[in-house]
Amino acid sequence: xxxxxxxxxxxxxxxxxxxxxxxxxxxxxxxxxxxxxxxxxxxxxxxxxxxxxxxxxxxxxxxxxxxxxxxxxxxxxxxxxxxxxxxxxxxxxxxxxxxxxxxxxxxxxxxxxxxxxxxxxxxxxxxxxxxxxxxxxxxxxxxxxxxxxxxxxxxxxxxxxxxxxxxxxxxxxxxxxxxxxxxxxxxxxxxxxxxxxxxxxxxxxxxxxxxxxxxxxxxxxxxxxxxxxxxxxxxxxxxxxxxxxxxxxxxxxxxxxxxxxxxxxxxxxxxxxxxxxxxxxxxxxxxxxxxxxxxxxxxxxxxxxxxxxxxxxxxxxxxxxxxxxxxxxxxxxxxxxxxxxxxxxxxxxxxxxxxxxxxxxxx
Numbered sequence: 001x002x003x004x005x006x007x008x009x010x011x012x013x014x015x016x017x018x019x020x021x022x023x024x025x026x027x028x029x030x031x032x033x034x035x036x037x038x039x040x041x042x043x044x045x046x047x048x049x050x051x052x053x054x055x056x057x058x059x060x061x062x063x064x065x066x067x068x069x070x071x072x073x074x075x076x077x078x079x080x081x082x083x084x085x086x087x088x089x090x091x092x093x094x095x096x097x098x099x100x101x102x103x104x105x106x107x108x109x110x111x112x113x114x115x116x117x118x119x120x121x122x123x124x125x126x127x128x129x130x131x132x133x134x135x136x137x138x139x140x141x142x143x144x145x146x147x148x149x150x151x152x153x154x155x156x157x158x159x160x161x162x163x164x165x166x167x168x169x170x171x172x173x174x175x176x177x178x179x180x181x182x183x184x185x186x187x188x189x190x191x192x193x194x195x196x197x198x199x200x201x202x203x204x205x206x207x208x209x210x211x212x213x214x215x216x217x218x219x220x221x222x223x224x225x226x227x228x229x230x231x232x233x234x235x236x237x238x239x240x241x242x243x244x245x246x247x248x249x250x251x252x253x254x255x256x257x258x259x260x261x262x263x264x265x266x267x268x269x270x271x272x273x274x275x276x277x278x279x280x281x282x283x284x285x286x287x288x289x290x291x292x293x294x295x296x297x298x299x300x301x302x303x304x305x306x307x308x309x310x311x312x313x314x315x316x317x318x319x320x321x322x323x324x325x326x327x328x329x330x331x332x333x334x335x336x337x338x339x340x341x342x343x344x345x346x347x348x349x350x351x352x353x354x355x356x357x358x359x360x361x362x363x
Contacts, residue, residue: 043174044069045170050298054320055145055327067139073106106161107161108136113173123177140179140270151302152260167271185290185326190270193355228246249266276341279341283358296319325346338351343356343359
């Protein structure tokens with residue numbers, strides 16, 4: 001009976017066409033599912049304003065296959081930033097799920113741990129609940145940008161908590177989740193390599209060595225700096241300068257003329273040293289620091305030189321311009337021409353890099 005049915009089907013052109021059509025449709029569906037690329041996701045800290053916000057905006061507007069975890073210390077401000085992005089980027093209105101707001105305070109171990117678990121859960125839930133359709137592709141963590149920072153008017157221990165220990169917390173939490181060939185960026189400052197170059201030869205060497213670790217190298221040196229700061233009186237600048245000279249972390253010309261920059265530069269220097277350490281632990285990723293240069297955000301408006309001035313009254317870049325190096329490092333296709341473990345910056349429209357003890361723009 002079966003043989004008869006098959007024979008009958010074979011003799012009917014209509015049935016053959018229907019069968020071929022069904023098989024062709026199935027093949028197309030399978031090909032489409034296989035061709036759906038995953039959504040590339042990026043964790044951006046300090047993303048509710050300034051350069052972090054500008055980076056989220058450029059990622060989402062310039063690359064349709066992207067998603068961001070917009071991390072903000074204050075959830076309400078994070079949600080307000082998301083709403084502003086949805087208004088600015090018309091294409092996002094069709095898919096507001098391209099932005100997830102995550103509460104993250106880089107000075108809190110518990111907050112960073114909760115943020116890490118939130119990101120993990122979001123990715124797992126998304127990837128388990130869909131079959132990778134065009135409407136709902138899978139998510140892969142393609143990059144982490146440690147952007148949260150403070151600058152002017154903060155004591156050294158607070159600067160260290162945000163710009164050095166905060167970097168460590170973020171990288172330790174999220175870097176293990178990044179896919180191979182992913183990108184990790186630590187936003188730094190040219191003052192970091194400058195203070196590195198002022199330090200003793202011994203300090204410079206150990207911070208760049210393969211043996212440099214957080215517990216045995218970076219943290220003890222940070223503690224020395226914090227002690228030099230807290231055991232000297234704020235009113236006696238010369239006493240503080242002498243204390244940092246004794247531990248071989250002088251501030252050069254900034255020690256006397258701009259001591260806030262000396263302290264800020266030290267915190268960034270230690271953040272860069274940890275970036276270098278992580279780059280050696282994860283050779284399949286590109287892990288770098290980026291100096292954006294002078295950018296017009298609320299960070300510089302706290303400085304007396306820029307207080308109350310509009311962007312046109314300064315030489316500062318807009319936040320969107322300030323993240324150009326970030327964008328190139330996140331989305332270039334050649335993973336070999338731009339090496340890991342370096343400090344990057346823009347110079348005359350070109351991406352340049354150096355070791356962490358030199359300013360790339362000056363090379």
